[in-house]
Amino acid sequence: MLKQWIGCSPENFTEGRKGLKPDAVVVHGFDDLATTRALFSDPKSNQSCHYVAAADGTVHQYVDEADTAYHAGLVINPSWRLLRQGVNPNLHTLGVAAAVSPDVPWPDGLYETVAQLIRDLASQWGFDPDSDHIVLHSEIRASKNCTGKGFNRKTLLDRITEIAPSPAVRTIAAQTVQLLSKANLRDGAPTVRSRIVRTLAAGSTLEVDAYTDRGDRVSGNSLWYRTANNGYLWSGATDRPNPVDGEPVPDPDQTPPAPQDTVRSPVPVEAASSPVPFTGPSAISVASEIGRIDELLSQPGALPIGASEPDTAAVGAIQDLLSGHGYNGLPSILASIYGHFGSKTGSAIKDFQDKHGLPTSGQVDAATLKSLIEVTADKPRISQAYLTLVLQIPYRGLEKILSITAQMEGVGKFGALNLNTDGAGLSYGIIQWAQKPGRLAELVRAFALANRNLYVKIFAEGDPSLADALILHLEKPHGGVNASNGTTLNPGFNLIAPPWTQRFEAATRERAFQKVQVTIAAQAFRQSLRKIQGYAPDIRSERGVAFMLDVANQFGDGGLKRIYTKIHRSGMTEMEIIDAIADETVEEIADRFKQGVRSRRDGFLHTRLLADQPITLEQSA
Numbered sequence: 001m002l003k004q005w006i007g008c009s010p011e012n013f014t015e016g017r018k019g020l021k022p023d024a025v026v027v028h029g030f031d032d033l034a035t036t037r038a039l040f041s042d043p044k045s046n047q048s049c050h051y052v053a054a055a056d057g058t059v060h061q062y063v064d065e066a067d068t069a070y071h072a073g074l075v076i077n078p079s080w081r082l083l084r085q086g087v088n089p090n091l092h093t094l095g096v097a098a099a100v101s102p103d104v105p106w107p108d109g110l111y112e113t114v115a116q117l118i119r120d121l122a123s124q125w126g127f128d129p130d131s132d133h134i135v136l137h138s139e140i141r142a143s144k145n146c147t148g149k150g151f152n153r154k155t156l157l158d159r160i161t162e163i164a165p166s167p168a169v170r171t172i173a174a175q176t177v178q179l180l181s182k183a184n185l186r187d188g189a190p191t192v193r194s195r196i197v198r199t200l201a202a203g204s205t206l207e208v209d210a211y212t213d214r215g216d217r218v219s220g221n222s223l224w225y226r227t228a229n230n231g232y233l234w235s236g237a238t239d240r241p242n243p244v245d246g247e248p249v250p251d252p253d254q255t256p257p258a259p260q261d262t263v264r265s266p267v268p269v270e271a272a273s274s275p276v277p278f279t280g281p282s283a284i285s286v287a288s289e290i291g292r293i294d295e296l297l298s299q300p301g302a303l304p305i306g307a308s309e310p311d312t313a314a315v316g317a318i319q320d321l322l323s324g325h326g327y328n329g330l331p332s333i334l335a336s337i338y339g340h341f342g343s344k345t346g347s348a349i350k351d352f353q354d355k356h357g358l359p360t361s362g363q364v365d366a367a368t369l370k371s372l373i374e375v376t377a378d379k380p381r382i383s384q385a386y387l388t389l390v391l392q393i394p395y396r397g398l399e400k401i402l403s404i405t406a407q408m409e410g411v412g413k414f415g416a417l418n419l420n421t422d423g424a425g426l427s428y429g430i431i432q433w434a435q436k437p438g439r440l441a442e443l444v445r446a447f448a449l450a451n452r453n454l455y456v457k458i459f460a461e462g463d464p465s466l467a468d469a470l471i472l473h474l475e476k477p478h479g480g481v482n483a484s485n486g487t488t489l490n491p492g493f494n495l496i497a498p499p500w501t502q503r504f505e506a507a508t509r510e511r512a513f514q515k516v517q518v519t520i521a522a523q524a525f526r527q528s529l530r531k532i533q534g535y536a537p538d539i540r541s542e543r544g545v546a547f548m549l550d551v552a553n554q555f556g557d558g559g560l561k562r563i564y565t566k567i568h569r570s571g572m573t574e575m576e577i578i579d580a581i582a583d584e585t586v587e588e589i590a591d592r593f594k595q596g597v598r599s600r601r602d603g604f605l606h607t608r609l610l611a612d613q614p615i616t617l618e619q620s621a
Contacts, residue, residue, distance in 0.1 A: 001116055001166050002242070003051065003059045003213060005221065007336040011043035011599065014068040015606035020092045022065060022125045024082065024133040025118050026072045026140065027156070028097040029147045033060060036099060046070055049095035053117055055109035063095075064217065065121070071095030072135075077142035080135050089140050094121055102148025106155075115159035116166065123165035124214075131157060169212045169226060172243060176205050177225060180308040183237035190215025190224035190232040197231050202303055206233060211243035218310060237310045288388040289395060293317050296366045297389075306363035307346060312339030317385035318364050322348045323411075324377035324386060332411055333383070333404070333609065376509055381412040382430050382518070391515055397615065398525045399518065401546040404609055405553065406430035406521070408600050414517055415508030419496040425481040425488070426495040428504050431521045431553055435495065436481055441474035443520055447507065450516045458506050469493075528552045528560075536564055538574055543610040547578045550604055551585055554597075563588075579605060 030036040033054055040048045040062050048069040052060045063069040073090045075083070083089065096117060098110055122129040134157060138145045181202045186194035190212050200206060208225035215224035215232065223235040223243060235241050287294045292314035295302045309315050316339035319330040327348040331338040346362040353360045356371050364372070373389045380386060382403045384395045393399055406412045409432060418427035418434075425435030433439040448455040448471065460467035473480040473493045481488050488494045495501070507513045532539060532548050539548055552560040560581075567580040582601035589597045604610070 001057075001059060001113075001120065001213075003061045003222075005217065006037060006040075006060045006062050008040035008048045008062040009043040009045075010334060010336055012040055012046060012048040012070055013063045014070075014602050017066065017068050017091050020087075022092060022094045022121070023127045024093045024135050025096050025121055025129075026089070026093045026135045026137055027114070027147055027151075028071060028095060028137050029100055029102055029151065030097045031099070031101050033058065033099045036060075036097065049097045051095070051117060052097045052099055053110065053113045054099040055107045055113065057109065057113050058099075059113065059117055065094060065124070069095045071097075072137055072140045074141050074144075076140075076144075078140050079142070080139040082132055082135075083140065093135070094125075096121075098147070098151075100148075100150065102146065103150055104148075105150040106152070111155055111159050115156055116163055118156075119160050119163055120166050122160075129157075129160045134160070168214055169210050170243075171210045172208075174207055174209045174228075175240075176207050177233075177235075177238040177240050179204050179206070179237055180239055181237055181303060181310055183234060183310055185227070186232045188230055188232070190226075190234075192216050192218070194232065200233070200237075206238075208233070211235065218312065234310060237308070288317065288385050290314050290317050290384065293369070293385060293389075296364070296369050300366075302366065304361065304363035304365040304368075305341075306361075307341045309341055313384075315339045315341045315345070317383070318349070318369075318372070319345060320381060320383035320385050321372040321377075322352065324380045325352060325372070325375070326378045327351070332381075333407055334411075334603070376511075378509060380414045380508065380514060382406050382414065383412060387518070391511060391518065393515070393518055398522045398529070401542070401549060401610075402431070402518065402521050402525055404546060404607075405550050408550070408603055409553075413508075414514050415505050417501060417504065419501070420481075420486040423484075423486040425479055425486045426500075426504070429517050429521075431524070433520075435474065435479035436483065436486055437556075438475070438479055440479060441471065443517070444474055445471055446516045446520050447513050451510075451512050454510060454512060458510070459503050525549050525553075528557050531557050532560070535561055536568075536577075538572070538577060540614040541574060541610075541612045542615040543604065543607075543612055544574045544578055545615050546610050547581075547601075547604040550600070551581060555585065575605075 028049060030039070030052060033052060036052045037060070039045050048062050049071045050061065050063045050065055050069050052062065068090050070090060072093060072095065073088050075089065084092065096114060098106065098114055100106055100110055118129055118134060122133065127133045136147055136153065138147070179200050179202050182199060184199055185197045185206070186192070187197045188194055206225070206227065209228055210226040211223055212226065213223050215222050215234070218234050218236055221234070221236040221241055223241065224232045225235050225238070225243065226232055235243060290313045292305055292309065292311040296305065305311075305314055305318060316333065319338065320332070322345070323330050323332070329344055330348060331340070349364060349368065350360045350362045352372070353368055356375065358368055358371060384403065387393045387395050387399060387403060395403065403412065409416070409430070412430060414430055416429060416432060418432060420426065424437065426440060427434040428440060429443060433443040444459070448467065456462060456464050456467040459470055470493065473490060480490060480493060493500070528549055529545060532552070536548065539545060548560060551563070555563065563581055563584050564577070567584055568577060572580070582605060585601060586594055586598045
């Protein structure tokens, strides 16, 4: 059966299942598809299901089956026989909701759709679709009878036994599809990990005779075509992204932007991946290492990036650059819809093109991409594209880790400002250099050393004595603020109020100072990493290093070492160590920050943006 990917707010699910796999389905009920979509899109709801089904056969998917939805985690007077003691039920169940009001009898079509869906899930994950494994929400939380009086459990179970699982691959009448963009034909399986048989050019055609909805999910679409020779092509690269009649793949920009402290990694890119030499504009010597972006900059006549673009990394890079130019509501790398080209992305491109005298095509051609790079960004954000193409800093080692960490800290804003909400005076920049511990003084000194004239102009309106006095103030004990509450000790240097806030914001737009931020932050990370390697030699992977550096950035080097020593036991794996540190940091943080810190830690633990292969200090130097 066809499942339409919708996706939910990253606040409302956790990537992965902590090593468990689904072994049961929990049945829920919600009023209708629209209400459910709004609820799961709301980052404050803390609710989601994997699927929501309607009587007309529509099935919406909000969470990947391999990830943990928030649908049955609260256990109250349970009666489910297979409930695992001490284990959150969400970790080993799939949430399936019916779009029907609680007191309305389920129509026959709804039983049919839900039964087929559950039958397929049971077949896919290898559990019996019986009364032990088809669970009512009320059997986990006795006070929550969300299936309501209109539901008959026996009818659903009987219907499940009457039907067979849907075939993994469905045969269709032979038909020809046209390629909208260059894409790869894969051998034997619908996954980006399969061998490439050949690369198909945009505009070419291919005859297909079957499809599957169980392939790798790319840009929200897991549908792949199969050829007679058992080759597989992602359907989203064609003029027919849906093999059969049904709802189209949704416009991803209709989903609200994700909260900025949770990670949902981009899906694999299913685009042709032939490497080409980078010979971009003379001002750009560092390649972004994002296939279609570098292709646009280096190959005359390269096709523009538009709504059918399968390279999600390229679309994500465009969204990052547009966000830096002040276009709000576009997803960051932390959003499940990052890299999906929707209506908001297209509208932002058109507006940017119109403002800069470019043809308003709504697609990014070479001229538009060069303008996105060359025009000074008003609200610049650190990202792979911005580091490489704008600041000419390679995206690898600690710079890569820094970029990801900064985007979790404050959406990667070079101008992120915290105006003493944590009692530390002013905190500023991509890793929030804080005033009270003296870190802001280090950054401002570096600004002055990098470009004295620019520093004096921006921070002191041309007055060198005031510029020097600012540094002296920041170098005072506790950064010149009250140690107990972070308020300034000198009214002339109240940095959390105008004109100082405007001065720091103005410094944000200067690329020279952006480079200083990256350099100083990478140096701080390198120093922290040396300390970590001294007492934690078992932390070796890129993921582990990034996780530890993020904790050190929040708790300090000494705080991280104390936490590591507290939780460490002989024989622990790296993943067990960082998982335990995550739990301890959440336990130690103030209650009002616990949810955000938990999401941030889980992001590092599970994101696909970080590799589990070793990284060394030399690699990141």
